[in-house]
Amino acid sequence: MEITIQERLGQRVKALRVKKGWSQEKLAELTGFHRTYIGMVERGERNISLQNIFSLSKQFGLSLEELFKDL
Amino acid sequence: MEITIQERLGQRVKALRVKKGWSQEKLAELTGFHRTYIGMVERGERNISLQNIFSLSKQFGLSLEELFKDL
DNA sequence: ATGTGACTTCAAGTCCGTG
DNA sequence: GCACGGACTTGAAGTCACA
Numbered sequence: 001m002e003i004t005i006q007e008r009l010g011q012r013v014k015a016l017r018v019k020k021g022w023s024q025e026k027l028a029e030l031t032g033f034h035r036t037y038i039g040m041v042e043r044g045e046r047n048i049s050l051q052n053i054f055s056l057s058k059q060f061g062l063s064l065e066e067l068f069k070d071l
Numbered sequence: 072m073e074i075t076i077q078e079r080l081g082q083r084v085k086a087l088r089v090k091k092g093w094s095q096e097k098l099a100e101l102t103g104f105h106r107t108y109i110g111m112v113e114r115g116e117r118n119i120s121l122q123n124i125f126s127l128s129k130q131f132g133l134s135l136e137e138l139f140k141d142l
Numbered sequence: 143a144t145g146t147g148a149c150t151t152c153a154a155g156t157c158c159g160t161g
Numbered sequence: 162g163c164a165c166g167g168a169c170t171t172g173a174a175g176t177c178a179c180a
Binding site for chain 3: 034036037040047052
C-alpha cells in the first residue's frame with residue numbers, strides 16, 4: 001500500500017510541530033484550526049485545502065516550496 | 072489589494088498550461104476535471120485541495136516543490 | 143475556447159465527548 | 162497530550178446553460 005500525498009504532508013506537519021515543541025492543541029490555537037482537525041491532518045485523514053496548507057506553512061515560518069521540499 | 076495564494080497558484084497553472092500549448096479543455100481532459108473548474112482555478116476563484124493540486128502537478132510533470140517554486 | 147452564476151453533493155472542518 | 166467517535170455546519174468538488 002502506497003503512502004498518499006496527504007499522509008506524507010501529515011508526517012511533515014507533525015515533524016515540524018514536534019520540532020517546534022508544540023502540542024497539537026498549541027498548533028491548533030496558533031493556526032485557528034480545531035485541535036481534532038490538526039490530528040486528522042497529521043494522520044493524513046483530511047484532504048486539506050490550499051488556504052489551510054498556507055496557514056500551516058506560515059505558522060512554521062516556511063514557504064510552500066520549503067514545506068513540500070523532498071515530499 | 073494583495074494577490075492571494077490561490078491567485079498566485081492560478082497564474083502559475085495558467086502559465087504552465089500555455090507553455091504546454093494546451094487549452095483549458097485539453098488540461099481538463101488530461102486531469103479529469105471539468106473545463107470550467109480549470110478556469111476557476113486559474114482565476115484563483117477556488118480554494119483547491121491538496122489532492123487536486125497534486126493531480127495538476129503530475130500532469131505538468133512537476134513535484135509539488137517545483138510547482139510552488141518562488142510562488 | 144473561456145467566463146460566469148447557479149446549482150447539488152459530499153468531504154472539510156467544528157464541537158462535544160471518551161479512554 | 163493524543164486518537165477516535167458521533168453529530169453537526171460550512172465549503173470544496175463537480176456540473177451545467179448560457180454569454
